[in-house]
Amino acid sequence: MLFREITGLPDIKQSLIGTIANNHVAHAQLFHGNEGTANLALALAYATYVNCEDKQADDACGRCPSCIKMSKLAHPDVTYIFPTAGGKSVLSENFMPQWRNFVKATPFGNLSDWLEKIGIKQGNIPAEEARQLIQKLSLKSYEGGYKIVIIWQAECLHNTTANALLKILEEPPEQTLFLLVVNSMERLLTTIISRTQRVAIRKFSETEITEYLLKYKDISQERVRQIAFLAEGNIHRALEIVDKSDDDDHAWFANWMRMCYALNLQKLVPMADEFDAKSKEQQKGILEYGLSIFREIFLYRNGGQSLIRLENDELVFVQKFSAAINLNNLEQITEVLSESHFHIERNARAKIVFLDISLIIARLMTKG
Secondary structure, rough: OOHHHOOOOHHHHHHHHHHHHHHOOOOOOEEEEOOOOOHHHHHHHHHHHHHHHOOOOOOOOOOOOHHHHHHHOOOOEEEEOOEEOOOOOHHHHHHHHHHHHHHHHHHOOOOOHHHHHHOOOOOOOOOHHHHHHHHHHHHOOOOOOOEEEEEHHHHEHHHHHHHHHHHHHHHHOEEEEEEEOOOHHOOOOOOHHHHOEEEEOOOEEEEEHHHHHHOOOOOOOOOOHHHHHHHOOHHHHHHHHHHHOOOHHHHHHHHHHHHHHHHHHHHHHHHHHHHOOOOOHHHHHHHHHHHHHHHHHHHHHOOHHHHHHOOOHHHHHHHHHHHHHHHHHHHHHHHHHHHHHHHHOOOHHHHHHHHHHHHHHHHHHHHO
16 A cells, blocks of 8 residues: 555645654554544555655655565565454464455455454454564564554454553564554553554545545546535445445334334344344444434434435435434434443343344334
């Protein structure tokens, strides 16, 4: 990945390049930004620039042996760590072919996309990763440059793993660079955060998303402008809209709400089984989607129609469903969804959580 391959963000790119030009490379850096930002892409571009053998003023050369290996995600001095199922036999190195394909397809994929690709329901970064990494970093670099460790979705570090990394993060071997990439910094141990230099990655502007889609997708300019507006700075979301990959999510969620409104237990119980069978990230995704829909209902009920970032079936659903909910109940429903997201995050039984949400929402709807 090269800086010039990343749409927009000139301010962040120049700041990162400046740390190298001025010899102010912090040994542990935390690239934090919301889902759909360029945190992973920028970390990869930064790693490429650090070890480039013919650095230009504004980017890596893209031609030297180091850059070519980085473009293939196959540089011997770069270690990638990311969520897997955990355990000694299922570490990141066992998934490198899938990881290369995943990142090359798009550097904006999220955790749910990744877990679906490798066929697991819940991912974490186990302590064995830390033990093997510490051993690997004790060796000399293959090519004489920086040894670089990129930890994607570092918020998935098991507490034991995070604690095992503390010492090496604070006192790393010479010429070692840690790049932690996160979407939810609040889920990281504060002791990890305190040992890193933070690199805040902002959302993309509508103009930047428009430029990206016009460059990489065969879509009309008018449609691109619509998508850029709907995406709210999230390129992953923009690509979902292009591919219409969220249609099933909306249909499933809308059907769930209708069954709650009708208090149709014959349908809600099988839906609870379906919910339980989904991966943890998919379950959280449905709840997050629900929160976003109820946010739009709130705007619709309060005269903020011009602020709504929905279209087609989603917009029709919001318009019709808002009649079934008053503002007091709307607040309680969002609280229930937020609490349920918290419980799913902490491994509560998904089927029970789903049925509990459904009954509460049904009761609130019947109150009018």
